[in-house]
Amino acid sequence: MHAHNPYRPDLASIREVVQETANIKTLRVVFEDESVMHNFSFRPGQVAQLSVFGVGESTFVINSPPTRREYLQFSVMRVGEVTQRIHQLNAGDQVGVRAPLGNGFDYENMQGKDILFIGGGIGMAPLRTLLLFMLDKREDYGDIMVIYGARTPHDLCYQYEFDQWQKANVNLVLTVDNEFPGWKERVGFVPTVLSEESPSPHNRVAIVCGPPIMIKFVLFGLKEQGFEDSQIITTLERRMKCGVGICGRCNIGAKYVCVDGPVFSRQQLSEMVNEL
Amino acid sequence: MDTAIKFIAFDQLNSALDRISEQLDVWVPVASKDQKRVIQFAPYRPGMTLVLDHQTTLGPKQVVLPQVEALFRFDYRKSADEPSRQKVQLEDPHPPAPTLIFGARPCDVKGFLVLDQVFSAGPFVDGIYAARREQTLFATMVCGQQDSACFCSSVGSGPTDRTGSDLWITPIAAGYVVEALSDRAHPVMAWLQEAATELHVAAAGKVQEEAARQQVGNLAVDQCQQHFLQRFADTNYWQEVAGQCLSCGICTFVCPTCYCFSITDEMKDKHGERIRSWDSCMFFTYTLEASGHNPRPSRLERYRNRVGHKFSYFPEKYQGLIACCGCGRCIRNCPVSIDIRKAVQNLQGQNHACS
Amino acid sequence: MNSDLRSELHKKAEQAWPDLELLIGWQAGYDDLHTTPVFIRDSAEISKLIWNPWCTQNLAVYVAKHFAASSGKDDKKIGVCVKGCDSRSLIALLQENLVARERFYIIGMPCKGIVDLRKLHALSGAARILSVQVNAEQVALKSAAGVLHFPLDEVLMRKCRRCRYPNPLIHDVLVGDPLTPRTDAHEAYNDVAAIERLSLQERLAFWQGELDRCLRCYACRNACPLCVCQDRCIAETRDPKWLTQYMHLPEKFMFHFIHALHLAGRCTECGECERVCPMEIPVALIKEALNKITLELLDFEAGLDPQRVPPLLTFDAGETGI
Incomplete structure (x- = not known):
């Protein structure tokens, strides 16, 4: 970040583009200035403003973990003007990156605990950064369970590394909304699978990210299973522009998602105004 | 201290602003043409007629936070290493010029005290705003023209609130009495030629007292x-x-x-x-x-x-x-x-x- | 003035109330010179309704934008108070099938004209107007400088001085007696004609000077009862991107002329776009110019006959005007 001009991105170039699903691509980028790349540090869960000059900026979580520093990874779903343009980019193309922004996960407080990741669709991206971070420090954490759902098997991101997750002793539960030819994992919505699995709330932290409707029912389900608000962590999407707590639009009451979030515990959310 | 107080006769206002605007960018409240009641701050040009007895339609916010401004420029240029590729070059905006806002009201200045928190208090500092703010002086006028929509006294300000101002202007029968409120004001004071007399200062004191007695608005904002x-x-x-x-x-x-x-x-x-x-x-x-x-x-x-x-x-x-x-x-x-x-x-x- | 009419309004509102779920009217604003719309949902609040020469807002703006899609409980209706000009907006909305007639109960207010606050302020010269009395055809305006008297006609809004339809053209009940239209109605397009007499160069300079003040606050758009695509407006969409966010003249021209073109043959000349502009840009003139053309070429005025289809919403192979 530039101290005098927090809106000025660092230039970065795309090293690799991975087609995750029909409408999600993953970009692996490196800062052009080697010293920026070398000195870059962040917490899992922090976000970046990724931009194409002439089109604009959009917010994405850095979904590679801070423990793996060869590139920064962003997964981009094609939904609007900027993401459409990002989807046209290739290896070698230039982008602007302003990062790290936001608070990130409080992983220190999760040490020694069992972890439950619940993700839906593109919502797996912020969970992946924390998951890989934990896998790189596996001994610091207890059981790790991942419930990950998408509409169809073709809508699941990061399929190419599911094996690695499982080898690192992750209990990976995959689900899709409807029966699908050849699909051997679970079928049903994430909240339903959650109640079927019914993981114990004892000494466990649940980290939830996905579409609003999924979050709503998952929060309900977790509550039913006895999770306290302080044990439930989520990361919010909000329209952001400046990313540095100035431009005003991403507020929820007095909190700005771009600096006070995007990671909030359910406890924190319950103390904020209800305007999600 | 009285010697530091200056006076601008009504018919000397433009020549005073002419002198100041040789040194600084000066923004003044002027009416739009066609006798309309739309009053805005505009860059001072010799011969302009200032409107100092009405609140402006738009405050001077745009002087420090323009309605549109570049955060940086970008240019795509052919890459020297790979001629088939375009590479982007970025350029920060130019540093701002020293500026004086002449004829703002206390409410207008109070607005900047709010903006300052957002842009300069952190965690991130907006250097573009901060640099322009740093370069901007306020010559503020005691306010004697409230209407039924005004309520400055209710929000911790008032017609004689000097907070945030560098120079303080009091209109009297013959012209304007100008005091320095900050060290930054001294160069501007030096460009004003006429010292205020004791009579001027006394007249200004009366205007101030009268304005200070006004309780503008009765909104209670406690809690x-x-x-x-x-x-x-x-x-x-x-x-x-x-x-x-x-x-x-x-x-x-x-x-x-x-x-x-x-x-x-x-x-x-x-x-x-x-x-x-x-x-x-x-x-x-x-x-x-x-x-x-x-x-x-x-x-x-x-x-x-x-x-x-x-x-x-x-x-x-x-x-x-x-x-x-x-x-x-x-x-x-x-x-x-x-x-x-x-x-x-x-x-x-x-x-x-x-x- | 108008206390009789106000009681009559209250009485007629009370009578209609059993069939209403909501009544939109005017109530007193923050001072004597301002009114603000009121949404009455409880008959006890009917006493808030006022009617006087300050009731400036065109309440038809709420009809299409807030309530067109709502359906009444137990067939209850939405009541709305309209002046002559406002009633034309309702008719235009009906002509375009944007609202259903049976959903609304229309309280018509024959109107002698609405006071233009800008004219009052310009005449008074003072920062603060202490009080204003309207007696028959005279206005007494009190400021710190003393009391000034003006003929009411002199301080009426521009649209009122060219008004041809003081009586609501559609209503379920009328408050007060119908009024005789002003005699100088044939001069309705005098202001447009004056601009048309300018050379093209002068006209361009005029509009450059006026539109340069535009802040792109979109009050003109949002106050327009017929500007119904407001949240999908070309002024703000980025995808597709029609306009930059710069404050250059071309952007302002583009916005205002597209706004006007979208209202060609639809604008009912309620004047709200011009009244609400904080920068006092005479934007209604642009729409009047288009209406003048529509009248000359197609013999059509928007918002007069609910049964008639606006010529730009249909196609007539035998069209003789063009």
Whole structure:
């Protein structure tokens, strides 16, 4: 970040583009200035403003973990003007990156605990950064369970590394909304699978990210299973522009998602105004 | 100290501004042509007629936070290493020139004290705003022209509030008495040629006393921070105070303390700018997310956010500072005469008891 | 003045109330010179309704934008108070099938004209007007400088001085007696004609000077009862991107002329766009110019006959005007 001009991105170039699903691509980028790349540090869960000059900026979580520093990874779903343009980019193309922004996960407080990741669709991206971070420090954490759902098997991101997750002793539960030819994992919505699995709330932290409707029912389900608000962590999407707590639009009451979030515990959310 | 006080006779105002504007960029309130009542701050040019006896339609916010400004330039140029590729070069905006805002009101200056928190208090500092703010002097006029929409005294300011000003102007029968309030004012004072006489100073004192006696507005803002939060979910209340809102951007655009902005890229050929432009929390598109979800989908949530931002969220974040300067512009200019004083005044109370 | 009419309004509102779920009217604003719309949902609040020469807002703006899609409980209707000009907006909305007639109960207010606050302020010269009395055809304006008297006609809004339809053209009940239209109605397009007499260069300079003040606050758009696509407006969409966010003249021209073109043959000349502009840009003139053309070429005025289809919403192979 530039101290005098927090809106000025660092230039970065795309090293690799991975087609995750029909409408999600993953970009692996490196800062052009080697010293920026070398000195870059962040917490899992922090976000970046990724931009194409002439089109604009959009917010994405850095979904590679801070423990793996060869590139920064962003997964981009094609939904609007900027993401459409990002989807046209290739290896070698230039982008602007302003990062790290936001608070990130409080992983220190999760040490020694069992972890439950619940993700839906593109919502797996912020969970992946924390998951890989934990896998790189596996001994610091207890059981790790991942419930990950998408509409169809073709809508699941990061399929190419599911094996690695499982080898690192992750209990990976995959689900899709409807029966699908050849699909051997679970079928049903994430909240339903959650109640079927019914993981114990004892000494466990649940980290939830996905579409609003999924979050709503998952929060309900977790509550039913006895999770306290302080044990439930989520990361919010909000329209952001400046990313540095100035431009005003991403507020929820007095909190700005771009600096006070995007990671909030359910406890924190319950103390904020209800305007999600 | 009296020797530091200067005097500008009415017929000497332009020659004084001519001298100052040789050294600094000077912005002054002027009427638009055609006898319209629209008064705006504009860069001073010799011969201009200033309008100093009416509040301006737009405050001087744009001098420090222009409605549109470049955050940086970008240019796509052919890469030297790979001629088949275009590489981007970025360039920061030019540093600002020293500027004097002449003839602002205390409410106008109070607006900047609010903006300062947002842009300069951190965690991130907006260097573009901060640099321009640092280079801007305020020659502020004691205010003697309140109307039924003004309520500056209610929000910790008032017609003689000198906070944030560098020079202090008092209009008297023969002209303007000018005092220095900050060290930064001394060069400007030195360019003013005529010293004020004891009579001038005494006359100015009378004007000040008269203005200081004015209690402008009777809005009580004690604990509005909590009262707002208690009122937050009372849909009937917000329907009552803002059901008639048209979701236009007038209240935010004329407001000295509204600062929310958008950031967009504008490019022609291979050259462009990332600009910020005033945005309005009253607009549907302001919080519209790419997914189509909108956390503030109707005018009620949006108006509630505006009230909350100024009278609850802002004081919560910045040591009790209310993000309203009481200038009354939002009330005066609202097409449907929504009165933010009413919205704040009635926060307290049981039901949606506003009449 | 008008206290009789106000009681009559209250009485007629009370009579209609059993069939209403909501009544939109005017109530007193933050001072004597301002009114603000009121949404009455409880008959006890009917006493808030006022009617006087300050009732400036065109309440038809709420009809299409807030309530067109709502359906009444137990067939209850939405009541709305309209002046002559406002009633034309309702008719235009009906002509375009944007609202259903049976959903609304229309209280018509024959109107002698609405006071233009800008004219009052310009005449008074003072920062603060202390009080204003309207007696028959005279206005007494009190400021710190003393009391000034003006003929009411002199301080009426521009649209009122060219008004041809003081009586609501559609209503379920009328408050007060119908009025005789002003005699100088044939001069309705005098202001447009004056601009048309300018050379093209002068006209361009005029509009450059005026539109340069535009803040892009979109009050003109949002106050327009017939500007019904407001949240999807070309002024703000980025995808597709029609306009930059710069404050250059071309952007302002583009916005205002597209706004006007979208209202060609639809604008009912309620003047709200011009009244609400904080920068006092005479934007209604642009729409009047288009209406003048529509009248000359197609013999059509918007918002007069609910049964008639606006010529730009249909296609007539035998069209003789063009």
